[in-house]
Amino acid sequence: MRPDIAELFELDPALTHLNHGAFGAVPRVVREAQDRARARIEGAPMRAFRDELPDAIAAAREQAAAFVEVPTDSAALVRNVSEAVAVVLESLSIGLGDDVVVSNHGYPTVSLAVQARGGSTREARFGLGASTAEIVAAFTEALTPDTRLVVIDQITSGTALVLPVREVAAAVAPVPVLVDAAHVPGALPVDVEALGVAFWAGNLHKWAFAPRSSAVLWVEAQRRGGVRPLVTSWSHGSPYPASFDLQGTVDHSAWLAIPEAVAFWHDLGGWRNVERNADVLQRGARHVATALGTVGEPSGIPSPPCMTLVPLPDGAAATPDGAEALWQQLHAAGFLAPPGSFEGRGYVRLAAQAYNDDDDYARLAETLVSLVGRA
Numbered sequence: 001m002r003p004d005i006a007e008l009f010e011l012d013p014a015l016t017h018l019n020h021g022a023f024g025a026v027p028r029v030v031r032e033a034q035d036r037a038r039a040r041i042e043g044a045p046m047r048a049f050r051d052e053l054p055d056a057i058a059a060a061r062e063q064a065a066a067f068v069e070v071p072t073d074s075a076a077l078v079r080n081v082s083e084a085v086a087v088v089l090e091s092l093s094i095g096l097g098d099d100v101v102v103s104n105h106g107y108p109t110v111s112l113a114v115q116a117r118g119g120s121t122r123e124a125r126f127g128l129g130a131s132t133a134e135i136v137a138a139f140t141e142a143l144t145p146d147t148r149l150v151v152i153d154q155i156t157s158g159t160a161l162v163l164p165v166r167e168v169a170a171a172v173a174p175v176p177v178l179v180d181a182a183h184v185p186g187a188l189p190v191d192v193e194a195l196g197v198a199f200w201a202g203n204l205h206k207w208a209f210a211p212r213s214s215a216v217l218w219v220e221a222q223r224r225g226g227v228r229p230l231v232t233s234w235s236h237g238s239p240y241p242a243s244f245d246l247q248g249t250v251d252h253s254a255w256l257a258i259p260e261a262v263a264f265w266h267d268l269g270g271w272r273n274v275e276r277n278a279d280v281l282q283r284g285a286r287h288v289a290t291a292l293g294t295v296g297e298p299s300g301i302p303s304p305p306c307m308t309l310v311p312l313p314d315g316a317a318a319t320p321d322g323a324e325a326l327w328q329q330l331h332a333a334g335f336l337a338p339p340g341s342f343e344g345r346g347y348v349r350l351a352a353q354a355y356n357d358d359d360d361y362a363r364l365a366e367t368l369v370s371l372v373g374r375a
């Protein structure tokens with residue numbers, strides 16, 4: 001870990017953190033900003049909720065929209081992508097008899113949200129080496145006359161891939177597309193409005209350094225009138241996206257710290273920091289794969305700058321139970337790096353953030369070789 005950068009965070013120094021994508025890490029200054037917001041509210045809750053929060057939330061929302069480079073009136077604040085997905089499913093009244101197309105790389109809880117409402121999910125299936133044409137074909141082949149929505153992950157979680165959202169959206173039109181962009185804000189530059197999709201939702205707590213419970217839901221102009229928050233409260237009747245600002249008495253302090261998080265992302269170097277992390281990650285992943293003897297295996301689909309899969313030797317973490325056991329062994333050895341299996345093959349997903357350096361991956365390589373051997 002880079003000590004000068006690691007000290008800006010509050011991560012446990014006894015561990016090597018190679019999994020920033022999972023839950024992010026809140027920088028000290030951002031946590032302090034959230035603490036200040038809480039203290040201000042506690043100083044006079046009545047004043048805060050009555051007179052201050054409406055404007056402060058609107059300002060945070062505007063900063064979040066600016067951060068993902070979309071117009072102020074197009075993006076609402078939500079607590080996480082799961083909430084955004086629920087909002088979208090409700091806005092389309094997804095239920096019994098409706099199909100929603102997801103992919104075999106999609107985040108499992110999105111499918112659960114569809115199924116919990118009585119809808120059915122159909123899977124677009126493709127492998128790690130798929131071409132754009134094959135991915136597009138997988139999505140179009142999964143469509144049925146009952147398909148009401150297509151969900152595509154812009155950065156996949158388990159497999160760390162960047163999927164061709166624009167091409168898939170064009171191919172499945174006029175079926176509306178929801179982009180699960182949970183990993184995207186602060187990790188991948190995107191022109192959201194040019195994707196040709198109906199909905200786009202991204203977490204700010206992963207790569208944008210915001211406290212957890214901070215996410216953005218973007219909705220295309222013609223659908224904004226039909227999108228409502230899950231909880232009806234004092235913002236009811238306000239136009240989208242202000243309609244999402246007040247959903248009863250909850251802790252708004254995470255949203256209030258979004259401006260500090262955005263400032264921290266810029267102070268670290270913004271996209272230059274992302275490029276630096278991508279270099280460290282590529283070198284680190286190559287080093288780990290070389291040590292394991294698995295260099296040169298799949299991936300036709302590009303990886304995002306921030307996360308990538310490294311194949312493990314045959315048989316290692318090849319099942320969910322095997323992956324869980326390896327997670328526990330890595331944790332016991334002082335590493336947070338998630339193993340996972342995809343189509344019977346084991347991988348470890350590596351991430352890079354500013355606090356990581358080459359040494360983190362070199363030490364992980366040694367440990368992995370001692371745990372799973374060489375191919």
Ligand SMILES: Cc1ncc(COP(=O)(O)O)c(C=O)c1O
Nearest residue numbers: 080081082083107153157180182
């Ligand atoms: C691709 C993807 N979608 C959705 C989610 C759900 O995000 P949350 O738990 O913040 O709602 C995650 C979380 O890691 C994710 O990686």
